[in-house]
Structures are given as C-alpha cells and as structure tokens.
Amino acid sequence: MGTDGSTMLEPLRQGLPPLDPAAVSSATSCALSSRLEAVREARQFARRTLCQWDVGERSDDICLVVSELVTNALRHALPSPATHRCEQDPPVRLHLMRWTTRLVCAVRDPSYDSPVAGDSEDFSAESGRGLFLVDSFADGWGWHPLAGTLSGKVVWALFQLPSAPKYTK
Template sequence: MGTNGSTMLKPLRQGLPPAGPSRVSSSASCSLTARFEAVRGARHFTKSTLHQWELSDRFDDVSLVVSELVTNALRHGLPDEPLDDTQHPPVRLHLLRWPGRLVCAVRDPSPETPGTPFDDDVPFPDPRGTAESGRGLFLVDSFSDSWGWHPLAGAMHGKVVWALFQLS
C-alpha cells in the first residue's frame, strides 16, 4: 500500500485476533483515474474480487462503502491542478482479506483529515438530513464495522481511508 503495513493497519487489530500483514490470505488492488467514472470501475473491481473470494453475499454493503470512499477521494483528495495520472495514479483501491475480516482501503494524495464538517453550524452528519452532501462517511460508518484513516509515510504522500467488515 505504499506505507508500513504494521503502522497503517495497527488500529484494525484492536479488539480482534492478530492479523498482521503477513497473515493476509488474499489481497487485490486497482488504480483509479482522476475521473468520477472511476467509481463505477471500483464497484466492478469489488464485485469481481468478492466473487473470486466467495464473498458475493457481502457485495451490497462493501460496494456502497467502496463507492463512498472512492467518491470522497476523487472529490476531496485530489489537488486543484490537473494531475498526470499516467505515471502515478492518484487514487488506489485495495481490498484485503484475512480470516474473519475484510478491509477496503482507498489511497489518495491529500493529507487532509477525512470527515471534517464543511459547515460549523451543522453537526456532522447533518441530523436534519437536508444537506445535499456530507453523508458519505456517515454511510461508511453505518455499513462497515469500523473505519479510520492514516497518513502515508516515507516517499508516499497523502492518506489511506479504510473500512473494516467482519466476516462470519
């Protein structure tokens, strides 16, 4: 993922049996272009990966979370100036499976904290349900078992936002 896996995944281990990076039973990742059409590609990639892992029954929840994480990365994680995404795609989706859990992680080049409310007068998420945006991380929180984010270290810049799904 471009960062020290033990640092990035440390919160994923809290309250769960050990699942260090060396115990990942399956992983897959794909690069996403800096266009909103990439969200559909991310869903397709997720569907085919979950099918290969015999987790198709989890597609609805996982796909919703992947869509929200990728949309947020494209909307809030990219710089204002155009990127040359042929050399280094700016957004990357990772799916990692351990026994008993699945992690969806999306990397983007922004160091900004995800989920910062855009309006200090309205709590996040908007309890009235009237905001036209800003519910993405609320959905991620609602459909996954936990989520978080980590800044990237070393030569990589930006962050990884992840969501954890416990598997039966």
C-alpha cells in the same frame, strides 16, 4: 463519527486479534482515474473480486463503502488539475485485502488531510453523508498518512466476515 490522529487505527484493534499483514489470504488493488466515473469502476472491480472471494452477504455493504471512500477521495483529496503532474502514479488506488474472517478495503489518495465529513447532518441532502455511511456499514474505519516514498494517506474500512461453515457429517 470519524477518527483523529491518535485513534486512526483503533477500530482495527477493537475486540479482534491483531491483523498480521503477512497472513493476508487474498489481496488485490486497482488504479483509478481522477474522473468521477472511477467510482463505478471501483464498485465493479470490488463486486467482481468479492464474488471470486465468495464473501457472501457482506458484498453489498462493502461495495457501498468502496463507492463512498472513492467518491470522498475524488471530491476532496485530489490536487487541482493545474498542479497535477501526469507522470505521477494514478492519484487514487483501491486495495482489497481479505483474511479468513475479515476484509479491509483501503483507498489511497495524494492528500495528507483528514477525510472530509459532510458539514450537515441533513439526511435528505444530496451529498455529504459518505463517511456517515461508511461508519454505519463498516465494522470500523480510520485513516493514516503514508510515509516513505508514498505520499498522501489511506482511508480504510474493516468488515468482519462470517466464518466459513464447518463441514459436519
């Protein structure tokens, strides 16, 4: 499970034509606070957006993955409150991008560290299964560090969407 530096973006390429950022048919994002209540806010934002985009049967999977990615960012990627400066951009941001048959949800956070997977494979544990769930429900996932004026990383999950039904007479 998971990815490392050389394969961070590989799931975006597996068996699919390359994603053209200019061909995004819909995109939106929201800033999230550094409180755990932001997980619920992210899930509600995702659900409203997916409903508007008429994503259909993948909505529940996508909302679950959004919850897990945001939770992981809030628990493991934020600086300590003493080092967090209020004038910075919100520390976590959720992005949703939709193409005709694909959707990517991405969570940006201020850490350059690899996403944290649980130390245990104990499936009865109360926590530590987030990235296992992401890996199970998404069609691919990965992460990459940001460059330029943005600091931190983006952890993303890819979902293939059913093709729109074709009109027949």
